[in-house]
Amino acid sequence: MFEGFEPFTVTTDRDLDVSIYGLKSGDTSSSSLPPLLLIHGFPQSRHIWHRVAPQLTDQYTVVMIDLRGYGDSSKPESVAAYAKSAMARDCIEVMDSLGFDSFFVCAHDRGARVSHKLCVDYPQRVKRAILLDICPTLAMYTTTDFEFAKAYFHWFFLIQKAPLPESLILANTRTFAELFMGGRQAGGLKIFDQECWEFYVKVLEDPAAVHSMCQDYRASSTLDLDEARTDLAEGRLVQCPLLVLWGKHGVIERCFDAVKEWRSVTKKGVSVTGHSIDSGHYIAEEAPQDIVSSIREFLV
Numbered sequence: 001m002f003e004g005f006e007p008f009t010v011t012t013d014r015d016l017d018v019s020i021y022g023l024k025s026g027d028t029s030s031s032s033l034p035p036l037l038l039i040h041g042f043p044q045s046r047h048i049w050h051r052v053a054p055q056l057t058d059q060y061t062v063v064m065i066d067l068r069g070y071g072d073s074s075k076p077e078s079v080a081a082y083a084k085s086a087m088a089r090d091c092i093e094v095m096d097s098l099g100f101d102s103f104f105v106c107a108h109d110r111g112a113r114v115s116h117k118l119c120v121d122y123p124q125r126v127k128r129a130i131l132l133d134i135c136p137t138l139a140m141y142t143t144t145d146f147e148f149a150k151a152y153f154h155w156f157f158l159i160q161k162a163p164l165p166e167s168l169i170l171a172n173t174r175t176f177a178e179l180f181m182g183g184r185q186a187g188g189l190k191i192f193d194q195e196c197w198e199f200y201v202k203v204l205e206d207p208a209a210v211h212s213m214c215q216d217y218r219a220s221s222t223l224d225l226d227e228a229r230t231d232l233a234e235g236r237l238v239q240c241p242l243l244v245l246w247g248k249h250g251v252i253e254r255c256f257d258a259v260k261e262w263r264s265v266t267k268k269g270v271s272v273t274g275h276s277i278d279s280g281h282y283i284a285e286e287a288p289q290d291i292v293s294s295i296r297e298f299l300v
Contacts, residue, residue, distance in 0.1 A: 019072035036060035041109020045071030047196040051288035069212030082219035084117035104299040108132040123239040138228040151251040158217035185280025238266040244274030
């Protein structure tokens with residue numbers, strides 16, 4: 001699936017293992033290419049990039065990670081472990097371990113929330129970023145209306161006290177995955193590669209993974225909101241150019257002015273552009289060529 005890539009792990013200073021797929025270290029043709037970090041969302045893994053990453057290796061040194069709590073990465077227990085500031089530090093440690101002082105980012109869903117914090121906390125490291133199908137977490141929670149709550153019910157379900165959401169998901173994992181992920185686009189499950197889909201389901205069958213994903217959302221409804229308010233109060237904003245892409249058939253299109261929301265958390269004068277793509281939520285798998293084209297044109 002990821003021909004030319006090899007799996008490896010980085011153990012962070014908090015003794016957490018972050019699972020990575022990257023270009024083979026012996027591939028000298030890629031050693032001088034600019035690094036590109038790809039970060040997935042919920043409830044997925046690095047596999048979302050299987051139609052994107054192989055097309056980019058002529059122009060970038062591509063690095064894909066599994067966020068903590070997801071895929072093959074460690075699954076710590078506490079809510080604090082899933083603050084986006086902590087997850088952003090993982091990204092920095094991964095790129096440090098590979099010798100990359102600065103890099104590009106393209107990230108989807110939860111990964112894009114991590115990338116937002118990455119841009120704010122480490123402005124000297126991220127050169128440009130593409131964020132897929134999100135608005136800032138603070139904006140999305142504080143402007144919630146009926147339409148948003150109906151479409152993103154999982155934002156309110158997963159944050160309930162443990163083990164309520166964990167128990168309900170684990171009671172019939174495959175059905176939950178089929179109805180939740182398949183129900184987010186007209187094409188249903190057909191947009192997913194079967195091998196990738198089976199990996200997503202396998203991970204969701206792990207109680208530690210399900211608990212971690214719930215903790216990720218619990219952190220977003222508490223710690224991440226506090227951090228976002230503090231960042232804005234202290235004038236800590238995104239300082240790199242942003243390209244925001246969202247699914248034409250999703251909640252961002254219906255409920256938010258994405259470019260306006262991202263400009264509100266970005267330093268004045270820094271470029272923020274964006275547009276919708278003919279896709280549902282899982283853009284990298286449903287419309288990979290749009291992502292490839294956007295990466296090649298914007299991340300230069």
